Amino acid sequence: MVPNPRPTYTVIAKTAGVSEATVSRVLNGDESVHPDRAKRVHEAVDKLGYRKNRVASALASGRSGLIAVVIDDDLSVFSDPFWGTVTSGVSRILSESGIHTVLMVSPVGSADGGVAHYLKSGEVDGAIFFVLHSDALVNNLKKTGLPMVIAGTPHSSLDIPFVDTDNFGGAYAATKHLINKGCHKIGIITGDIGTTAAKQRLDGYLQAFRETGRVPAKGLICEGDYSLESGMENTRKLLRDHPDVDGIFASNDLMAAGAVTVLQDMGKLVPDDIKIVGFDDALIAQTTRPALTTIRQDVVALGEAAGRLMISQLDGEDVQPFITTTELIIRGSA
Amino acid sequence: MVPNPRPTYTVIAKTAGVSEATVSRVLNGDESVHPDRAKRVHEAVDKLGYRKNRVASALASGRSGLIAVVIDDDLSVFSDPFWGTVTSGVSRILSESGIHTVLMVSPVGSADGGVAHYLKSGEVDGAIFFVLHSDALVNNLKKTGLPMVIAGTPHSSLDIPFVDTDNFGGAYAATKHLINKGCHKIGIITGDIGTTAAKQRLDGYLQAFRETGRVPAKGLICEGDYSLESGMENTRKLLRDHPDVDGIFASNDLMAAGAVTVLQDMGKLVPDDIKIVGFDDALIAQTTRPALTTIRQDVVALGEAAGRLMISQLDGEDVQPFITTTELIIRGSA
DNA sequence: AGAAGCCGTGAAAGCGGTTTCGCGGGTAGT
DNA sequence: ACTACCCGCGAAACCGCTTTCACGGCTTCT
Numbered sequence: 062m063v064p065n066p067r068p069t070y071t072v073i074a075k076t077a078g079v080s081e082a083t084v085s086r087v088l089n090g091d092e093s094v095h096p097d098r099a100k101r102v103h104e105a106v107d108k109l110g111y112r113k114n115r116v117a118s119a120l121a122s123g124r125s126g127l128i129a130v131v132i133d134d135d136l137s138v139f140s141d142p143f144w145g146t147v148t149s150g151v152s153r154i155l156s157e158s159g160i161h162t163v164l165m166v167s168p169v170g171s172a173d174g175g176v177a178h179y180l181k182s183g184e185v186d187g188a189i190f191f192v193l194h195s196d197a198l199v200n201n202l203k204k205t206g207l208p209m210v211i212a213g214t215p216h217s218s219l220d221i222p223f224v225d226t227d228n229f230g231g232a233y234a235a236t237k238h239l240i241n242k243g244c245h246k247i248g249i250i251t252g253d254i255g256t257t258a259a260k261q262r263l264d265g266y267l268q269a270f271r272e273t274g275r276v277p278a279k280g281l282i283c284e285g286d287y288s289l290e291s292g293m294e295n296t297r298k299l300l301r302d303h304p305d306v307d308g309i310f311a312s313n314d315l316m317a318a319g320a321v322t323v324l325q326d327m328g329k330l331v332p333d334d335i336k337i338v339g340f341d342d343a344l345i346a347q348t349t350r351p352a353l354t355t356i357r358q359d360v361v362a363l364g365e366a367a368g369r370l371m372i373s374q375l376d377g378e379d380v381q382p383f384i385t386t387t388e389l390i391i392r393g394s395a
Numbered sequence: 396m397v398p399n400p401r402p403t404y405t406v407i408a409k410t411a412g413v414s415e416a417t418v419s420r421v422l423n424g425d426e427s428v429h430p431d432r433a434k435r436v437h438e439a440v441d442k443l444g445y446r447k448n449r450v451a452s453a454l455a456s457g458r459s460g461l462i463a464v465v466i467d468d469d470l471s472v473f474s475d476p477f478w479g480t481v482t483s484g485v486s487r488i489l490s491e492s493g494i495h496t497v498l499m500v501s502p503v504g505s506a507d508g509g510v511a512h513y514l515k516s517g518e519v520d521g522a523i524f525f526v527l528h529s530d531a532l533v534n535n536l537k538k539t540g541l542p543m544v545i546a547g548t549p550h551s552s553l554d555i556p557f558v559d560t561d562n563f564g565g566a567y568a569a570t571k572h573l574i575n576k577g578c579h580k581i582g583i584i585t586g587d588i589g590t591t592a593a594k595q596r597l598d599g600y601l602q603a604f605r606e607t608g609r610v611p612a613k614g615l616i617c618e619g620d621y622s623l624e625s626g627m628e629n630t631r632k633l634l635r636d637h638p639d640v641d642g643i644f645a646s647n648d649l650m651a652a653g654a655v656t657v658l659q660d661m662g663k664l665v666p667d668d669i670k671i672v673g674f675d676d677a678l679i680a681q682t683t684r685p686a687l688t689t690i691r692q693d694v695v696a697l698g699e700a701a702g703r704l705m706i707s708q709l710d711g712e713d714v715q716p717f718i719t720t721t722e723l724i725i726r727g728s729a
Numbered sequence: 730a731g732a733a734g735c736c737g738t739g740a741a742a743g744c745g746g747t748t749t750c751g752c753g754g755g756t757a758g759t
Numbered sequence: 760a761c762t763a764c765c766c767g768c769g770a771a772a773c774c775g776c777t778t779t780c781a782c783g784g785c786t787t788c789t
Contacts, residue, residue, distance in 0.1 A: 067517075069745055080769040085747055093767065115518050116459060117745035119450045120774050127497070145479035149466075149500045156501070161513075163461070164496045166483045179495075182401075184449050289682060318682045325684070345682055347623060348652045350659065403775055414739040419777055427737065451775035454744050 068109045077105035127161050128187040133169040133194055150364020158372050169198050187371050208374035210367050214257040222380040224366040228258050231356040231387035232265025235310050235338040244308030250285040250295045252312040262312045285316050292319025307335055314339035314346045314355055321349050336395035351393025359385045402443045411439035461495050462521040467503040467528055484698020492706050503532050521705050542708035544701050548591040556714040558700040562592050565690035565721035566599025569644050569672040578642030584619040584629045586646040596646045619650050626653025648673035648680045648689055655683050670729035685727025693719045
């Protein structure tokens with residue numbers, strides 16, 4: 062059926078008049094081949110439209126040209142545009158180096174299990190983790206020497222490169238903004254406190270708070286879980302416990318949106334009665350009325366950084382954690 | 396370093412006392428092996444913790460166990476939670492069959508180019524396409540016999556299996572709902588008319604409209620592009636041209652949300668003055684005030700269907716296009 | 730009873746690259 | 760001039776699994 066099956070080294074070698082070994086050297090950038098011969102090989106490659114069989118190459122060399130993006134969770138996480146964006150950033154950077162992205166969406170509870178086996182199987186050259194709920198797997202994998210990058214700050218201080226948003230700084234800026242706007246009693250609705258990001262945002266809030274010389278009253282810190290419902294619920298709770306709250310920092314925009322709707326249903330004016338700052342600068346920040354003042358994070362940069370860190374590791378370079386900066390976006394809510 | 400390098404067929408064969416060929420047969424489910432021997436092989440596999448090297452397997456068999464998910468666009472599309480959800484649905488179904496998902500986010504303009512080459516290279520066993528802007532690539536690829544699935548109705552009537560939402564039916568139901576609610580002058584804000592989904596939704600609207608015996612006045616049909624801004628802009632235009640509009644069907648929730656905010660900014664009451672219906676039942680449908688009446692599509696099912704269609708093809712079965720049903724979700728906006 | 734099929738199995742030839750090893754020739758050291 | 764190296768290059772082994780081929784032993788048909 063296929064008129065012209067893909068050529069192999071045998072053919073290239075023959076038409077270039079060299080050995081297959083030389084073809085391999087040329088195609089892998091071995092400098093030691095005489096320029097003339099290299100040229101002949103390149104000509105043959107062009108002429109025959111040769112493309113290397115990556116599978117064969119992977120088998121022989123042990124390098125697959127594939128890196129895994131592991132999302133430690135279920136469907137819901139990936140439906141979050143945040144991770145979609147990060148992933149495409151990763152994918153784009155990697156593909157520039159001829160590396161493809163294998164997607165694995167699965168709870169990665171234990172250090173064993175399917176994903177772990179796969180990663181250990183040598184079928185991928187590295188792994189990038191999103192939304193790690195536990196460090197068990199990466200800790201275990203570290204021993205295998207598999208290059209890894211973690212998106213988000215790890216729980217324990219692993220010696221594994223990671224990329225993250227400046228959660229602390231962003232939360233600090235958000236809280237500071239509320240203070241500057243004259244808020245005196247500022248509540249926070251945290252994210253899922255099992256995540257390091259949520260903790261860091263809480264810390265940023267606390268830091269800004271402390272600098273005012275006060276300590277956050279009990280009950281001003283509400284533990285949410287990043288969902289719309291938790292934003293609404295915690296806002297109600299906050300106002301019940303502290304009717305005089307005049308500012309709320311929500312750890313993401315979704316909860317901030319929840320806060321806005323609840324407050325409006327209660328007859329409170331945003332931002333006149335209560336000011337609200339969110340985090341993410343998600344799309345929803347623009348559709349609430351008033352639109353949300355929020356902390357923008359550079360999601361694409363985050364993904365690209367993760368990709369670059371991986372590439373660097375594959376190249377055997379030393380890598381440093383990478384923290385992207387945040388930006389305060391002022392809209393109507395504060 | 397590694398104390399126990401992964402065992403190979405050689406080892407399994409030896410400890411099971413059979414030939415490597417038999418090991419291969421057992422591990423690939425060849426029925427013709429005597430049960431006793433098969434049992435011995437399985438025992439050896441368990442005992443040694445053997446896991447097949449997929450790369451070697453791929454090279455020898457020509458089947459890589461990888462399928463590509465190709466998103467014909469740039470970052471922005473993937474930040475849409477819609478595609479993230481579809482992708483994870485695909486990924487989950489495929490992984491149940493031991494197949495992994497390779498993600499490719501890239502404009503697939505021509506029938507040539509990097510993606511095309513990769514797909515032709517035999518490195519993947521199949522390809523699933525999202526957001527196809529043109530049928531050129533798939534048409535070209537069809538000749539190679541590569542199993543393909545298209546998410547979304549293709550532009551031309553290709554003989555390639557696809558999965559899609561019942562866009563027509565959903566739009567029809569949405570428009571019908573507006574009519575039933577007593578709307579007389581109903582506008583539509585379409586999606587990017589370069590996509591078949593947008594066209595089908597427009598058709599559904601037109602059909603419902605026609606059944607009333609009227610024809611949509613010129614200017615009631617506004618061409619949007621699924622973005623928040625286009626929703627806002629077209630709403631303004633709609634009201635400028637037809638101040639007496641009393642219903643709007645927006646082809647997605649984002650534009651519907653834009654419509655709601657614009658109308659409110661203009662001092663119009665939703666749903667009292669103007670009723671609005673969206674499409675998708677995205678998260679944003681719940682966060683607008685009033686919440687959006689919309690057409691829910693089963694996005695996860697769509698992804699899973701795409702995955703299943705692919706599996707079926709790999710198994711050599713005949714496959715039929717798959718259309719998921721929609722559901723009218725009534726909330727406050729209409 | 731002999732020819733013809735079948736069946737389960739192992740030996741071995743790939744799949745298409747990569748990499749080690751060693752050879753011949755040229756350069757350098759003494 | 761002779762030994763010691765270095766360099767570019769080809770032969771061949773090898774990566775780990777799949778698949779063809781053929782063989783010995785049985786059953787079945789004539």
